[in-house]
Structure formats: C-alpha cells, structure tokens
Amino acid sequence: MTSYIPSLTLPASIFQSPAASVLLPIAAGTAIGFSTRPKETQATYLALRQPPLRPPPWIFGPVWTLLYGAMGYAAHRAWTEGVNSVDPQKVLLAKHGATLYTIQLGLNLIWMPLFFRFKRPIEATVDIVALTGTVGYLAYIWGEVDEVSGWLLAPYLGWLGFATYLTVGAGYLNGWNFSDKEKLKSAKGGRTKFVDEKP
Template sequence: MTTYIPSLTLPDIVFKHPAAAILLPVVAGTAIGYSTRPKETQQTYLALRQPPLRPPPQVFGPVWTALYGAMGYAAYRAYTTGLHSVDGRKLALAQHGATLYTIQLALNLIWMPLFFRMKRPIEATVDIVALTGVVGYLTYIWGQVDEVAGWTLVPYLGWLGFATYLSAGTGYLNNWNFEGKEKLQGDGADTKFVNEKSQ
C-alpha cells in the first residue's frame, strides 16, 4: 500500500475544485508541449524509425488534451468523494491516491523532454514504464474510492500502454540513439531531420 506524503502531493485546492483539477494537467501538458518546440518535435517524430501503427503527429495534441482533462476530473472526483466519506479507509485511499497522482503527473510531464529535447530514449522508456505502473496502481486505488474515477482513468492507462510500445519500439529500431537523426544545414542555424524511410 502506498502512503500519503504531503510534501510529494499537490495542494488540496487542486483536488477540491473541479476547474483547478481539470485545468492543471491540461495547462501543464500544453506548456511542456510548447516548450519542446512542436514543429521540431514533429520533425523528429517523422524522422525516426518507428514500429507499426504509429499515429500521425497531429493526433497526439487532441488525445493528450482529452486524457489530461479526464485525469483531472478523476482526481477531483476521487479526492472529494474520499474527503466526504464516513469510511476512514476511503479517505486514506483518496489521500494516498493524491500522492500517486502527483507522482504520475511529474513522470508524465518529463517524458516529452527526455524523448525529444534530450534525445534519451532509454530514460524516456524507463520513465513511461514507471508511469504506466503508477497509473495502473492509481486506477486500482481510486477505483475503490469512486468507481467512476477509476473507470475515467482506464482510457489513460490504455493509451499509456500504447505509448510505451511506441517509445520502446522507436528506441529499439533506432538503436537507442537519436543523436544521428539530425543533419545541420549551411551555417547550422537551421536543422534538417533525416527521414530514414527515404534512405
């Protein structure tokens, strides 16, 4: 069983107010997406050898926005249900889940910089495997507090399974090294990504 650790948990206000709970992951995810330069991220994505079933890059933004909103709603619902429950076990599970939720959000937000900015596919894959495990456990924990909250996390968990496959598959197909996927043009001010399908 996990433990409620206040120092590793987002403030109560984030969980108690639906707008704050939903907007925090959406805004944080969007900020990370834009900080990793979307155009370059798409170019890198298209340049890498990838396993079958990779979606087009335009799919990720809408999917992640929906999943961030759903995880925020699940957080609000599970936490407030636990706080208002007369069952002490549900309160403890809601609080334990809040710590897990905070940890999973941090793991989620560092994946993109690891994979695209730092070009560290091994570390990114370890991160997403850990993230999937934490979200699986969180789904179980919060599902005991509020069934709707648990089910609301299921699409996120399913997408993470698929994303883990893409992360590990892309790392493997590129020999766990993304550094050779760029070629500098001219004075080096512009970066051209190599599309390996054309080679």
C-alpha cells in the first residue's frame, strides 16, 4: 500500500475546502491546456492518423472539466469522511489516498505536454498507463473510506481507458513518431505548419 507522504501530497487545506478541491484540478487542467497552445494542439490531433472512434477535438474540454470537477469533489469527500472518522484505518486510508490523488493529478497534467508539445507518444503511453493504474487503486482505497467517493472516480477511470486506447492507437498508427507531422506546407497556404490539416 502506498504510504502517506506529506511532501508528495497537496496541503490538507485543499482537501478540506469543497471549492478548492473542485477548482484546483479544473484550473490546473485549463492552464495546461492553454500552455500547450490550443490551436497547435488541435492541428496535431487532426494531423495524426487515429484509431476508430476518435472523438472531435471540441469534446475534450467539456469532458475534462466534468471529470476534473468530479475528481476534486471525490477528493474533498474522501478526505473529510476519512480524517473525521473514529476508525483509524479509514483515517490512514484517506491520507494514503490523498498522496495517490496528488500523484495521479501530476501524471494527468504531464500527459498533454508529452503527447502534443514534445510529441513523445511512447512516454505519453507510459504516463497514461501509470495514471490509469494509479486512479484504479485510488478508487479502491477511497471506496473503502466512502463508497460515493470511489464511484465518483468511475467515469474518470472509464475515460482514461478510452484515452489509453486513443494514445496507443495514435502512437502505433503513426509509427511512434509524430515529428513528421510538422513539415511545412508547400503551396497550400494557411496559417499552420501541419501537413495533413485541412484548411
């Protein structure tokens, strides 16, 4: 079982506040999204060969906002239920979960730069597999503290499974190399530098 590691765990004040718990992952995810240049990210996404069932780019923002909000509320609820429990095992599990939650949030936030900015599909795949495993374990631990908290992570876990499929599929179909997607267009014109993007 992962130990409670204060240096790898968000401050307790974050978990204690429902607003802070919900807004932190939403704000962090939004900041990462904008830092990776949304137009370039969308261009890369459209330029890559993708496996079947690829969703349109516009769907990711709303879905991730909902998932970040749900995970944040789960964090608040599990922490509150756990640390205020008279059962020492639940207190311990809540704290262990807080460390796991912080780790998974970090893994979540580095995926987009790995995949889109640095164009490292292998590293992005390793990251999302580790993220999915961590969230699965976290859902189990927080489910032991508070059943609702565990179930709140279920949509997130399902989406991560789908995102893993998309990550692996895009990596495989593009030969695990995204660098050739940035050759300059010749006479096509347009404002982007991606070969396969439709004007």
